[in-house]
Every structure is written in C-alpha cells, then in structure tokens.
Amino acid sequence: MAAPTIALDFTPLARTLTRVRDRWTGLSVLCLRGVRAFADPYRPEAHYMRGPGPKWHAKHGGAGARR
Template sequence: MATIGSASLSAPVHASAGLAKPLAELRTFWRQFIAKAFNPYRPELHYMRGPGPAWRAKHLGRSR
C-alpha cells in the first residue's frame, strides 16, 4: 500500500504566500492520490499460482 505525505511545516513569508502554498500542497496530494488510487496496473493479477501445464508435462513424464 502506498503512502502519500507532506512534511512542510514552514511559516509563510508573506500573506499572499500563506494561502497559495497550502492549496498547492493540497493539489499535489490529490493528484498523487488519484494517480495511485486509480492506477489500472494490478500486479496480483499477473502472479503465477503454481506449475503450469508445460512444467507438468515435462516433470510428470519422467516420474511415470
């Protein structure tokens, strides 16, 4: 599971930057969140779940 965080705790330099910076951080957070939450790649769908038919044909043919 991915974690998204922001560690910016500095005080604003002047009043106009005081509102702009938190909004920019919020925008960045939501962009990262949406990108990770709706990523179509699901690696668990591609994991192998055991030996396949080719492995069985090769190894079971020897034991019999």
C-alpha cells in the first residue's frame, strides 16, 4: 500500500506574503523620509547674510555704517 500523496500549493501564500512585504517596505520608506526631513541639520535660513557687517564697514572707511 502506497502512502497518499499530498499536493501542497504555496503560491497564494507566497503572493500574500510578497504583498505584505511590499506594503511594509513602502510604509517604512515613507517613515524614513519623514524622519530624515525632520532630523536634517542643514538650515539655510540660519546662514542667511543680512548685509555687510562691522568689519566690512571698518575696512571701507565707515561708508554706510550702521547707527
């Protein structure tokens, strides 16, 4: 007497797991981008030059010196 053969088809399970993995990957990428945007140390407005400073005015004879 031969043992009964059981055919297992894991294709639907593999597709489901692939979809779940793809969704989690997409979500994690979005979260990582958000964290990087908030944690970015570069702030160009902190380095904005507002015009010539006191050293420039002293070097150029005080022309247009601030009062």
